[in-house]
Amino acid sequence: MRSDVTGYELNAPPDLRAVLTRIASEPGRHALLAGGTELMVALNTGRLASHSLISIQHLRELRFIRATQNAVEIGSGTTFSDIRGNETIARELPMLVQAASWTGSIANQNRGTLGGNICNASPAADTPPALLAYDANVTLLSVRGERTIPYGSFHLGYKETLLEPDEILYSVSVPRAYEGWRQYVRKVGTRNAQAISKTALAIVALVRADHLEEIRIGAASLANRPLRCAETEAALRGRSIAESDLETTVRFGRAALARDAKPIDDIRSTAIYRSAVAANLLEEFLRQLST
Numbered sequence: 559m560r561s562d563v564t565g566y567e568l569n570a571p572p573d574l575r576a577v578l579t580r581i582a583s584e585p586g587r588h589a590l591l592a593g594g595t596e597l598m599v600a601l602n603t604g605r606l607a608s609h610s611l612i613s614i615q616h617l618r619e620l621r622f623i624r625a626t627q628n629a630v631e632i633g634s635g636t637t638f639s640d641i642r643g644n645e646t647i648a649r650e651l652p653m654l655v656q657a658a659s660w661t662g663s664i665a666n667q668n669r670g671t672l673g674g675n676i677c678n679a680s681p682a683a684d685t686p687p688a689l690l691a692y693d694a695n696v697t698l699l700s701v702r703g704e705r706t707i708p709y710g711s712f713h714l715g716y717k718e719t720l721l722e723p724d725e726i727l728y729s730v731s732v733p734r735a736y737e738g739w740r741q742y743v744r745k746v747g748t749r750n751a752q753a754i755s756k757t758a759l760a761i762v763a764l765v766r767a768d769h770l771e772e773i774r775i776g777a778a779s780l781a782n783r784p785l786r787c788a789e790t791e792a793a794l795r796g797r798s799i800a801e802s803d804l805e806t807t808v809r810f811g812r813a814a815l816a817r818d819a820k821p822i823d824d825i826r827s828t829a830i831y832r833s834a835v836a837a838n839l840l841e842e843f844l845r846q847l848s849t
């Protein structure tokens with residue numbers, strides 16, 4: 559049922575400090591509105607529990623991309639279009655640009671933010687697999703201070719995160735460590751554009767002397783949350799991708815991914831299809847490495 563919008567209140571505090579003070583005054587009562595591409599759909603369909611919206615859309619303090627020597631830090635209010643237009647990200651973190659380009663339409667990308675994509679905490683969201691594979695960190699802010707944690711520990715379950723009710727996601731920091739690493743990202747949906755993923759994998763790997771010295775894998779729609787495939791990484795780390803060993807490596811990788819994956823049946827796909835396709839994507843990546 560559609561909501562009666564007159565029952566909702568929207569406030570736009572002048573700066574970040576005022577936002578933090580406001581949400582700390584009644585933790586859990588307010589919903590932050592960034593791009594609104596997720597929130598307004600929830601409001602329109604009567605699924606938005608909170609009737610008090612706090613806009614953070616106008617805050618320049620949250621919209622930035624800063625490259626330091628060791629990391630690229632991206633403010634949570636940075637839009638997908640901002641990410642697509644950034645040269646450093648395009649050159650060094652192409653999986654993130656690819657993920658940003660998959661997210662809805664151009665209109666969505668002009669409004670939708672990285673912070674909203676992460677905090678909405680959908681297991682099917684496009685940017686989390688790349689951020690998991692890149693081993694990103696996230697910085698959370700509240701009036702109590704700030705904390706930086708590995709993004710890999712941020713998602714606890716379906717639409718459940720480590721964010722406390724008085725906290726906001728301030729930024730995402732991605733290490734500038736992937737020169738010479740192989741990078742692979744692929745989303746499988748109903749169509750090539752404007753489709754939520756049935757499944758997706760993002761992989762970075764460091765190959766030395768025909769061996770997988772390091773490998774990190776993030777996945778969408780393979781569990782109740784964006785998933786770092788730790789068991790698959792452990793099974794593949796150190797393995798040979800030389801032609802004579804490739805079949806064994808592929809077999810080990812596929813078997814481990816089946817243990818990592820806990821997909822569900824829903825309107826977009828089935829658990830069986832999701833597991834099978836994810837294993838095929840992993841295999842595709844491993845075979846590409848040896849060519």
Ligand SMILES: Cc1cc2nc3c(=O)[nH]c(=O)nc-3n(C[C@H](O)[C@H](O)[C@H](O)COP(=O)(O)OP(=O)(O)OC[C@H]3O[C@@H](n4cnc5c(N)ncnc54)[C@H](O)[C@@H]3O)c2cc1C
Nearest residue numbers: 590592593594595596597662671673674675677683684727
């Ligand atoms: C037509 C359409 C197509 C779409 N296609 C895709 C797609 O292909 N792939 C995809 O991944 N998504 C898709 N989406 C979903 C949505 O566009 C993205 O998830 C987007 O990134 C949400 O960002 P936003 O800034 O609009 O978030 P909002 O709607 O403003 O907020 C989303 C949630 O995050 C919270 N939040 C936002 N910022 C912060 C912050 N800094 N700190 C704490 N909490 C915060 C909000 O309170 C809310 O709960 C689509 C949506 C629509 C309407």
